[in-house]
Amino acid sequence: MEVLEAIRKRRSIRKYQDKPVPDDVLKAILDCARLAPSAGNRQPWVFVVVTKPEVKNKLVEASGNQAFLAQAPVVIVVCGDAEVSAARYEDRGRSLYFIQDTAAAVTNILLAATSFGLGTCWVGAFRETLVREALDLPSNLRPLAMIPIGYPDQERGPRDLRPFEEVVWYR
Numbered sequence: 001m002e003v004l005e006a007i008r009k010r011r012s013i014r015k016y017q018d019k020p021v022p023d024d025v026l027k028a029i030l031d032c033a034r035l036a037p038s039a040g041n042r043q044p045w046v047f048v049v050v051t052k053p054e055v056k057n058k059l060v061e062a063s064g065n066q067a068f069l070a071q072a073p074v075v076i077v078v079c080g081d082a083e084v085s086a087a088r089y090e091d092r093g094r095s096l097y098f099i100q101d102t103a104a105a106v107t108n109i110l111l112a113a114t115s116f117g118l119g120t121c122w123v124g125a126f127r128e129t130l131v132r133e134a135l136d137l138p139s140n141l142r143p144l145a146m147i148p149i150g151y152p153d154q155e156r157g158p159r160d161l162r163p164f165e166e167v168v169w170y171r
């Protein structure tokens with residue numbers, strides 16, 4: 001699938017078939033995450049691949065019972081290390097770049113998964129302390145996004161978008 005087609009087709013999918021994601025496909029998606037741009041090429045991220053049902057259930061609890069997280073065969077938890085960016089960019093790295101960098105990696109994951117015919121959803125509503133505990137994360141890593149990935153079990157049409165003229169300004 002062309003990247004433009006993936007961008008247009010991607011929707012948040014919250015129902016998944018009971019069908020595994022092949023390992024080579026998952027690895028290709030994770031490689032796309034690694035290829036995202038990052039300030040100064042610091043790559044201040046770690047991608048935690050969660051497949052164990054007991055860990056997925058803890059992620060559901062951490063997210064205020066967003067049960068579709070456990071339905072997906074795989075959840076990728078994208079984590080960022082503020083100090084990796086701060087080491088070069090000080091406050092701007094700590095407060096801004098590492099979050100932007102990981103967001104770019106999340107987008108690569110969503111689009112790569114779409115290209116493989118997979119459904120995803122960017123999940124940002126969760127209690128970080130509970131996710132940290134569930135994944136046994138070191139204190140330098142902040143979980144920033146959880147992405148369930150699976151073959152879609154729902155169809156979604158075009159989304160509502162704010163008008164072009166409202167969001168694109170020319171000067």
Ligand SMILES: Cc1cc2nc3c(=O)[nH]c(=O)nc-3n(C[C@H](O)[C@H](O)[C@H](O)COP(=O)(O)O)c2cc1C
Nearest residue numbers: 010011012013014063066121122123124125126159
């Ligand atoms: C930062 C961020 C956090 C989000 N958190 C959640 C979430 O916790 N649960 C959820 O179901 N969707 C979540 N979403 C998905 C949005 O609801 C979704 O992207 C938006 O409604 C647009 O729909 P679309 O993704 O199908 O284009 C999140 C999206 C972003 C970018």
